[in-house]
Amino acid sequence: MTYPNPHRMSGPIRRTVALPLAVLAALGVSFAAATPAAAEDAPVGYVRLAHLSPDTPKVDVYVSKLGDSSFKEQIFRHVGYGVMSNYLAVPVGTYGIAMRLEGQAPSVPPTLSTQATVEAGGAYTVAGVGKHAVIGLKVFVDDLTRPPADKSKVRVIQASVGAPILDVGLANGEPIATAVTFSSTTDYQVVEPGLWTLQLKPNGSSDVTTLSANLDGGSVYSLLVLDGPNGLRLQLRADARGGETAPDGGVATGAGGTFSTVNPLAMVGVGLVVVMGLLAIALRMRRMASRRS
Amino acid sequence: MYGYRRRWRRAIYRRFEIAAWLSAVAVVIAVAAVVVQQVPPAGARVEAGTRVGTEASPLYEGAACVFDPCVRPVPSGSPTRLRIRSIEVETALQVLALDAHGKLQPPKSYEQAGWYAEGVVPGDVGAAVVAGHVDSFNGAAVFYDLHTLRSGDAVEIQRGGEWITFRVTTVERYPKDQFPTDKVYRPTPGAELRLITCGGDFDRSLLSYRDNIVVYAIMV
Numbered sequence: 084m085t086y087p088n089p090h091r092m093s094g095p096i097r098r099t100v101a102l103p104l105a106v107l108a109a110l111g112v113s114f115a116a117a118t119p120a121a122a123e124d125a126p127v128g129y130v131r132l133a134h135l136s137p138d139t140p141k142v143d144v145y146v147s148k149l150g151d152s153s154f155k156e157q158i159f160r161h162v163g164y165g166v167m168s169n170y171l172a173v174p175v176g177t178y179g180i181a182m183r184l185e186g187q188a189p190s191v192p193p194t195l196s197t198q199a200t201v202e203a204g205g206a207y208t209v210a211g212v213g214k215h216a217v218i219g220l221k222v223f224v225d226d227l228t229r230p231p232a233d234k235s236k237v238r239v240i241q242a243s244v245g246a247p248i249l250d251v252g253l254a255n256g257e258p259i260a261t262a263v264t265f266s267s268t269t270d271y272q273v274v275e276p277g278l279w280t281l282q283l284k285p286n287g288s289s290d291v292t293t294l295s296a297n298l299d300g301g302s303v304y305s306l307l308v309l310d311g312p313n314g315l316r317l318q319l320r321a322d323a324r325g326g327e328t329a330p331d332g333g334v335a336t337g338a339g340g341t342f343s344t345v346n347p348l349a350m351v352g353v354g355l356v357v358v359m360g361l362l363a364i365a366l367r368m369r370r371m372a373s374r375r376s
Numbered sequence: 377m378y379g380y381r382r383r384w385r386r387a388i389y390r391r392f393e394i395a396a397w398l399s400a401v402a403v404v405i406a407v408a409a410v411v412v413q414q415v416p417p418a419g420a421r422v423e424a425g426t427r428v429g430t431e432a433s434p435l436y437e438g439a440a441c442v443f444d445p446c447v448r449p450v451p452s453g454s455p456t457r458l459r460i461r462s463i464e465v466e467t468a469l470q471v472l473a474l475d476a477h478g479k480l481q482p483p484k485s486y487e488q489a490g491w492y493a494e495g496v497v498p499g500d501v502g503a504a505v506v507a508g509h510v511d512s513f514n515g516a517a518v519f520y521d522l523h524t525l526r527s528g529d530a531v532e533i534q535r536g537g538e539w540i541t542f543r544v545t546t547v548e549r550y551p552k553d554q555f556p557t558d559k560v561y562r563p564t565p566g567a568e569l570r571l572i573t574c575g576g577d578f579d580r581s582l583l584s585y586r587d588n589i590v591v592y593a594i595m596v
Contacts, residue, residue: 124527124545124546124547125527125528125545125546126545126546126592127545127594129564129565129566131565169565170565170566172565172594203546204559204562206565227562227563227564228558228562229558229561229562229563230563301502301563302563303563322563322565323501323502323562323563323564323565324496324500324501324502324563324564325496325502325503325561325562325563325564326492326494326495326496326502326503326505326561327494328474328478328494329495329557329561330474330478330479330480330492330495330505330557330561331474331477331478331479331557332479332555332557333480333550333552333555333572333588334479334480334481334507334572334573334574334588335482335574335585336482336483336507336508336509336510336519336572336573336574336585336588337509337510337511337517337574337575337578337584338486338509338511338512338513338517338583339511339513339578339580339583339584339585340511340512340513340514340515340516340517341510341511341515341516341520342577342578342585347410347411350407350410350411351407351411353407354403354404354407357400357403358400358403361396361397361399361400361403362396362397362400364392364393364396365392365393365394365396365397365400366393368389368390368392368393368396369390369393371385371386371389372386372389372390372393373386
């Protein structure tokens with residue numbers, strides 16, 4: 084008498100197992116390959132506004148985000164010569180900036196308008212510059228990258244028409260910028276941090292205007308030069324601050340106790356396949372066992 | 377004669393069936409045990425009520441202060457506690473310093489985060505730095521869920537007895553050997569925060585994670 088070979092899987096078992104395994108293997112693979120959706124970032128940049136035209140009266144400034152009606156239009160009223168705002172943090176994107184004379188209705192076409200594209204971490208100064216007859220809106224990109232080796236950075240924003248070309252330096256003779264023309268800005272100059280006396284001398288004049296200021300290491304400054312009632316009016320603005328000494332690189336903040344090379348989704352997918360296959364086998368076995376023949 | 381074969385065959389099938397059921401149960405238990413350890417704790421994400429500054433009303437509370445020299449009073453003193461409700465983190469803040477190579481030392485405790493005390497104080501203009509461990513040698517640590525933060529989540533720092541609120545803008549991951557120092561620690565026009573922990577693959581030969589996760593947030 085021959086006995087069936089228990090080590091050979093018979094035809095019905097093979098058929099029962101193969102099809103569900105194939106289907107569930109496909110499902111398991113797609114499940115394992117699913118990755119969670121990336122989190123939505125909302126990076127910001129910084130924008131400030133300035134009125135740098137000496138003979139232009141006060142204006143109202145309108146700021147809106149192009150193509151994004153969820154951004155409520157910002158209106159800043161009664162902005163006069165020499166006023167430079169603080170930075171406003173805004174989501175990245177392209178903004179429309181319009182200036183109208185103080186009190187004009189929004190339906191009146193703006194005196195000036197321009198666009199500014201704000202990038203992540205970027206900083207921009209949007210200024211009405213030049214004499215009234217030739218006034219324009221300029222977008223200055225403020226380079227707030229870290230000064231090297233924890234020094235300071237200073238630049239000049241020249242909005243004085245009374246001293247149209249001037250030299251700017253430190254009291255020790257170190258120059259910051261030379262022959263700076265009206266309605267322009269200079270590049271940032273790196274200087275040692277400390278208490279400094281800044282000197283401004285217009286070309287063709289021996290009048291020197293000074294300003295004492297503390298420049299902190301790791302910080303970035305703009306010197307705003309304006310016409311005042313008694314000559315030049317100076318304002319030192321801290322554009323951005325940072326710590327005096329920044330860390331170098333990242334931080335070792337993990338010991339690996341939760342790290343595993345196993346992808347939990349893959350495990351669940353594979354486990355699902357295996358369990359389904361086993362169940363299919365079990366049910367098929369039950370059927371076979373209760374068959375009459 | 378054939379009855380013997382039939383009973384024998386049925387016995388085999390039944391054994392297969394029992395073996396299959398037991399195997400299925402074993403696989404389910406094994407997979408569940410491993411997966412439960414991997415997945416972050418349930419309830420770690422919280423309702424939208426704790427998010428600060430949604431798309432509809434972004435950061436323009438400050439618009440009124442843009443031209444006026446209005447003083448936003450920031451409490452004085454050192455920061456003492458950190459709270460991130462959306463990932464159920466609340467911890468005291470240790471003081472962190474740089475080591476001899478200028479690198480920021482991590483907190484000594486796995487349960488507490490720390491702030492870089494020679495840098496910007498959280499709430500002052502500039503980017504303040506807070507670091508915490510993602511895991512210890514045998515389990516999760518205080519910043520285990522930091523990488524799940526999303527833009528709009530609130531991060532709070534207690535200073536001088538008051539809570540200062542920051543809003544997450546982006547969450548980024550950098551390989552440690554390409555860490556953008558100048559970007560992470562750049563000077564900023566307003567008060568900002570950087571939360572740092574580890575992430576990515578764990579290099580067992582170096583006993584260190586390959587990447588750093590950096591959460592950027594600004595004060596609102």
